[in-house]
Amino acid sequence: MKFAVRTEDLTKSYKGTFFKRDEVFALNKLNIEVPTGSVFGFLGPNGAGKTTTIRCLMDLIRPTAGKAWVLDTPVGNLNIKQEIGFLPDSPSFGGHLTANEFLSLSAKLLKLPRHEIKARVDEVLEIVEMKEYKKAKLGGFSRGMTQRIGIAQAILNRPRLLVLDEPLVGLDPHGRKDLINIVNKQKERGSSIFFCSHILSDVEKICDFVGILKKGNLLAFGKTDELTADEGMIVTVDKEDQQIAQQLLLEATESKKDADGNWILTLNHDAWERVNNELNLEEKDTVQIERGHKSLESFFFKTVQKEV
Ligand SMILES: Nc1ncnc2c1ncn2[C@@H]1O[C@H](COP(=O)(O)OP(=O)(O)OP(=O)(O)O)[C@@H](O)[C@H]1O
Ligand SMILES: [Mg+2]
Incomplete structure (x- = not known):
């Protein structure tokens, strides 16, 4: 097991419109290698291409050119999907379900063994400190509470790779600290973490590697302590x-x-x-x-x- 994430000239472009004819390169020949077991933080101004990269890695969109691997497996391989936890950008979940129902349903979709589901749901609710809201409906949750449920869902399957699109958004200072602890604990378990964020001080605290993207181009990539040396x-x-x-x-x-x-x-x-x-x-x-x-x-x- 060498790389949690690897890309080779990964490119995504969108065709121009009638009003704006140029082709837009959301991502332009991205080459990165994130070693297994490390925490990688992806930085870049709004519109840099971070979410586009994550969507390509999660097989939600197809790249225009180039290749990507997760856990040393080409993206798209169905067998590997159950080993990945994913928190999408601004998650919103069906409001009529309770936290417990939503997480139990997610666990079933992840094909977790039936007899383990209840314990696993309790475990992740405890980790994100949402136990007391187990029976509350998601529709009534604040942004930060929704984010916590999203994180709970992402770690349900004890993933080998955790991919988080702006996990710190909406969290209060306490929640941000909790998230840092969660990321560190997942790393201790041997999991790899790939996330993007605008909160540089938190990224600096937890990331072994960082990459900086601007207008689809990778401007810097490397070990955090070497880049900041x-x-x-x-x-x-x-x-x-x-x-x-x-x-x-x-x-x-x-x-x-x-x-x-x-x-x-x-x-x-x-x-x-x-x-x-x-x-x-x-x-x-x-x-x-x-x-x-x-x-x-x-x-x-x-x-x-x-x-x-
Ligand atoms: N479906 C689409 N059609 C056309 N352009 C798109 C589409 N999706 C994304 N883009 C463009 O791709 C570029 C990269 O967007 P992306 O969402 O990956 O940025 P980001 O780095 O995640 O930004 P943010 O920090 O704001 O979340 C932007 O210029 C965006 O307008
Ligand atoms: Mg984004």
């Missing part, structure tokens, strides 16, 4: 070591003190090489060194500035 070094100098602190302050691009009064200094790559050669900082007990990181947000904005 910075050239610089963050050097923490003990407040007692004034001598080193004063020397580094002359070279630092940024400097601040932590709550204990220790210096936190940012050095760019050249300055770091120079002072480390001179002062042998790696050997000093009063100095701690770590690689600098920029936020995913700053990387995102820099990336989507590019013209495509």
Whole structure:
């Protein structure tokens, strides 16, 4: 088992209309490989092609060109569908069913063993903290409650791949935290997660890999910590070591003190090489060194500035 999701030149275009004649490329030759067991976050401005990609992966629309695989199996293979959990974009479910009826019906459609259905429905309602609404009708649910039921439905079959189209939409801060826990738990179980979102701080917290899409074109793809790695070094100098602190302050691009009064200094790559050669900082007990990181947000904005 190598890739949870893989695409090769995956393309979806829509024909122009009478008023707008150009063909629209919702997705233009997408190539991504998401290793099994990882959490992948797909980012991009509105209309970038994220939902289009997910619909292609879920076999809901047919690509114009290119290929896609889920769990190392070509999209469209019926046997694999039961191993995938899916939360669509803005889910809405028939309002006349109760949460229990809806989830039991979903479990039957997923062909879960009959004797397991009741326990499984209770299990997922517990996970999304909707147990008390088990007998309530979906029609009366708020947006966030509907989203929680959608998530419950997506994890009913303990999927090996979980595909979520904007799972954080409509959730309150507590719900967002719960969702992050759910994603982490699914990952611990060995499941892979593919989702898209606009909430960069949450994506940064939970994703091993991220991809950034703009107007159907992939602008960046890679491990989150590698994409956000910075050239610089963050050097923490003990407040007692004034001598080193004063020397580094002359070279630092940024400097601040932590709550204990220790210096936190940012050095760019050249300055770091120079002072480390001179002062042998790696050997000093009063100095701690770590690689600098920029936020995913700053990387995102820099990336989507590019013209495509
Ligand atoms: N059925 C369709 N006919 C014509 N164009 C379409 C159709 N579906 C999607 N598109 C176009 O494809 C592009 C990508 O849309 P998509 O829904 O994949 O974006 P998205 O990244 O999910 O955006 P959002 O963040 O707003 O959800 C958009 O320009 C959209 O107008
Ligand atoms: Mg979308």
